[in-house]
Amino acid sequence: MIRKFISSLGVFFKTNWWIVIIYVIIIASLIHFQPKKNIEWSLFDAILTSSIHFVADIFILMMITEYAENKRSSGSLFQLIAMILFTIAKLYSGIVESNWRYLFADLAFIVAGIKNYRSDVNQKSFVINNLGKFSLICILCLFSFFWYIGNVEHGHELYEISIIEYIGNHYTDLITIVGLLLFAAGLFESNNQKLSDVLVVCGLSFVVAISGNAILGVLDGDHPSGLEISHFLLPLTVLVYKIKTMFSIEYYQPNIPS
Numbered sequence: 001m002i003r004k005f006i007s008s009l010g011v012f013f014k015t016n017w018w019i020v021i022i023y024v025i026i027i028a029s030l031i032h033f034q035p036k037k038n039i040e041w042s043l044f045d046a047i048l049t050s051s052i053h054f055v056a057d058i059f060i061l062m063m064i065t066e067y068a069e070n071k072r073s074s075g076s077l078f079q080l081i082a083m084i085l086f087t088i089a090k091l092y093s094g095i096v097e098s099n100w101r102y103l104f105a106d107l108a109f110i111v112a113g114i115k116n117y118r119s120d121v122n123q124k125s126f127v128i129n130n131l132g133k134f135s136l137i138c139i140l141c142l143f144s145f146f147w148y149i150g151n152v153e154h155g156h157e158l159y160e161i162s163i164i165e166y167i168g169n170h171y172t173d174l175i176t177i178v179g180l181l182l183f184a185a186g187l188f189e190s191n192n193q194k195l196s197d198v199l200v201v202c203g204l205s206f207v208v209a210i211s212g213n214a215i216l217g218v219l220d221g222d223h224p225s226g227l228e229i230s231h232f233l234l235p236l237t238v239l240v241y242k243i244k245t246m247f248s249i250e251y252y253q254p255n256i257p258s
Helices: 002-015 017-033 039-068 072-097 101-120 131-153 163-169 171-188 193-220 226-246
Strands: none
Touching: 002 017, 002 039, 017 039, 017 193, 017 226, 039 072, 039 226, 072 101, 072 226, 101 131, 101 171, 131 171, 171 193, 193 226
C-alpha cells in the first residue's frame, strides 16, 4: 500500500503540477490580504487541514485507478481509508475553526465506504444496497444540516421562517452539501461506472465552484478555511481527471469479454 501511495503521489504531481502553483498563490494571498494578528495560526490551520484532505484525495485517486482496473477489493479499502481521513479533517476544522458544515455529508460518505467494503472485500451484502435507500441517507444529511443552521447558528426553529428565505440565506452552503452528497452517491454507485462518473462530475463541479468563490473572498478581507481551500484544489484535480476520462474514446467502447 505504501509503495502504491508513493507511486500515486508521483503521478499526481507529474499530472497536476499546476495545482502546486495555485496553492502557493492562495497561501501568498492569505499572507498578503489577511490581518497580521494570529496569521500564523490561521495559516497553520489552513495548511494542516488541506494536507490531511490532500492525503485522503490521493487515496481517492488510488481508488479510481483500482476500480478502473476492476480491482474492487483494494479500491474499496482505499475508499474507506479516504473517508476516515476526510472525517478527521472535518472534525479538526469544526473544533478549531468552528466550521462544522462540511461534516453533515460525512454520514453519506461513511455509508458508501462501508457498503463498497462489505460487497467488494467481505463479499457480503449491506442493508443499504441501492440508490433509493441511499437517497434516504442523503435526505437525513440535508435535514441535519438545516437543523444545525437553524438551531445552533441562529437559535430558531425551522418553522419560524419560510423555507425559501432559509435557503436564500444559505444557498452557498446548501449547494456545497448537495455537491458532496452527489459525490458520495457516485462513490456508492460503483457498480454502474458511467452513472457513478456523472454523479461525481456533477457533485464536484458544485463543490469546486462554491469553494473557489469562497477563496476569492480573500480579496475582500475574508478568511477561507482550510477545508474551503482543499475543497477547491483537490476535488478540482479529480474533476479534471474524470472529465478527461469521460471524453476519451476508450470510455465509450463496450467491454467485450475475450
